[in-house]
Amino acid sequence: MVKLTFYGGVNEIDGNKILLEDKGTKIFLDFGQSFTFGTEFFTSWLQPRGLNGLGDYFEFNLLPKLSGLYSKEMLASTNLTYAEPEIDCVFLSHAHFDHITHIQFLDPEIPVCMGVGTKLFMESMEETGFFADYGQHTCNKFRTGHKIKIGDLTVEPIAVDHSIPAAYGFIIHTSEGNVVYTGDLRRHGPRKDLTENFIQKATEAEPAALICEGTRMAEHETHQNYSEPQVKAISDKTVKATDKAVFTMHASRDIDRFKTFYEVAKNNNRKMVITPKTAYLLTKLLDDEHLPVPDPLKDDCLKVYYKKKKSGRYDEKDYFLWERKFMDKMVDCSYVRKNQRKLIMDLDFFQFGELIDIKPEPGSEFIHSMSEPFSEEDIEDQVMHNWLDHFKLHFHQVHASGHMSKEQLVEMVKEIQPKKAFAVHTENQGLFKTYCFNMQIIEAEKEYPI
Numbered sequence: 001m002v003k004l005t006f007y008g009g010v011n012e013i014d015g016n017k018i019l020l021e022d023k024g025t026k027i028f029l030d031f032g033q034s035f036t037f038g039t040e041f042f043t044s045w046l047q048p049r050g051l052n053g054l055g056d057y058f059e060f061n062l063l064p065k066l067s068g069l070y071s072k073e074m075l076a077s078t079n080l081t082y083a084e085p086e087i088d089c090v091f092l093s094h095a096h097f098d099h100i101t102h103i104q105f106l107d108p109e110i111p112v113c114m115g116v117g118t119k120l121f122m123e124s125m126e127e128t129g130f131f132a133d134y135g136q137h138t139c140n141k142f143r144t145g146h147k148i149k150i151g152d153l154t155v156e157p158i159a160v161d162h163s164i165p166a167a168y169g170f171i172i173h174t175s176e177g178n179v180v181y182t183g184d185l186r187r188h189g190p191r192k193d194l195t196e197n198f199i200q201k202a203t204e205a206e207p208a209a210l211i212c213e214g215t216r217m218a219e220h221e222t223h224q225n226y227s228e229p230q231v232k233a234i235s236d237k238t239v240k241a242t243d244k245a246v247f248t249m250h251a252s253r254d255i256d257r258f259k260t261f262y263e264v265a266k267n268n269n270r271k272m273v274i275t276p277k278t279a280y281l282l283t284k285l286l287d288d289e290h291l292p293v294p295d296p297l298k299d300d301c302l303k304v305y306y307k308k309k310k311s312g313r314y315d316e317k318d319y320f321l322w323e324r325k326f327m328d329k330m331v332d333c334s335y336v337r338k339n340q341r342k343l344i345m346d347l348d349f350f351q352f353g354e355l356i357d358i359k360p361e362p363g364s365e366f367i368h369s370m371s372e373p374f375s376e377e378d379i380e381d382q383v384m385h386n387w388l389d390h391f392k393l394h395f396h397q398v399h400a401s402g403h404m405s406k407e408q409l410v411e412m413v414k415e416i417q418p419k420k421a422f423a424v425h426t427e428n429q430g431l432f433k434t435y436c437f438n439m440q441i442i443e444a445e446k447e448y449p450i
């Protein structure tokens with residue numbers, strides 16, 4: 001019997017961990033962390049103790065206690081005995097943390113399969129981040145067109161469009177029919193052709209079961225969502241209408257959004273100022289010929305912003321090795337202050353302190369190009385607005401979601417016509433079921449035959 005068990009992503013918009021079993025073969029589809037993971041017991045500086053491996057997580061039942069899944073080291077301080085791997089492989093759909101983070105706990109003997117680009121994103125995060133460590137695994141990289149045989153299963157990854165490049169859906173050929181997993185996807189992005197191709201292949205596979213994401217499945221959508229070309233057009237208009245500075249804030253790995261602002265900068269004869277971290281990620285992605293990005297070391301439009309270090313100077317030795325590479329393209333706060341009318345600058349929340357040195361002219365523009373806060377009590381949002389008010393920056397909300405709308409989700413399920421469908425990555429399974437008669441309501445950690 002082919003079975004599915006959902007260990008994450010059930011009634012929550014994240015944290016996918018889906019176990020698929022066919023006879024003796026077991027694979028996981030994604031192994032991510034939810035946004036609210038552990039927040040009942042941990043907050044700010046009170047966090048699970050790294051030295052205790054999975055001990056602190058198991059104490060509060062935050063991760064499934066499955067045999068043959070975790071590494072010896074992570075189990076050392078728990079009462080779950082280490083066992084040789086019982087999972088044959090873990091497939092990652094894309095490099096968002098709610099799909100990958102918990103692979104850090106896995107037995108290194110379990111191979112992890114991911115897209116070529118996903119591997120580059122993860123390496124970049126590990127090399128430039130303080131907290132990213134995904135552990136040591138045998139990594140098998142795939143692209144669309146590959147067919148990966150794991151025991152009784154064959155897994156076919158197919159690229160889709162999402163708010164991070166190198167995102168994939170999967171068609172899994174099992175002994176009882178095909179299972180399709182969407183990962184996260186959208187139909188209104190710059191590579192919507194990829195999603196259309198995936199939906200077509202998924203339909204042709206006549207799946208016995210579809211595992212579908214449902215992020216935007218909601219009665220009413222409260223936030224304004226644009227397509228990527230609309231984000232570009234609105235931002236372009238905003239830039240054309242001002243002769244002052246323009247600051248932008250967007251998800252750091254949303255390369256489509258970076259490219260949107262990069263093109264807006266070029267159209268308006270401005271330079272684009274990015275962080276060393278973004279510059280590093282771009283140089284990494286240059287290794288994947290399928291992901292065209294500008295080279296920050298060669299591109300005249302790109303400048304790299306360096307924060308002042310304690311010495312008050314910009315000595316190479318004060319910066320991490322990975323940061324030093326872009327110092328020829330370096331700009332500092334006084335450069336930005338003097339040239340602010342000719343720049344578009346990426347400014348994330350944690351860089352706001354730089355505004356004190358940059359001294360933007362009152363009436364400069366600030367384009368917030370990411371999701372709006374989900375709650376009116378969002379502290380970060382309040383703090384952000386206090387800063388914007390203080391510096392008299394004009395706020396604009398312009399964002400294109402990484403996910404399909406409710407209507408598009410329903411249309412996709414109807415198009416693919418699976419015999420059964422399961423909705424993950426959603427808080428609204430029930431609503432999904434009212435539109436799609438073949439939708440099965442799932443509970444976490446229960447087995448479902450396909």
Ligand SMILES: [Zn+2]
Pocket residue numbers: 094096162184402
């Ligand atoms: Zn995602």
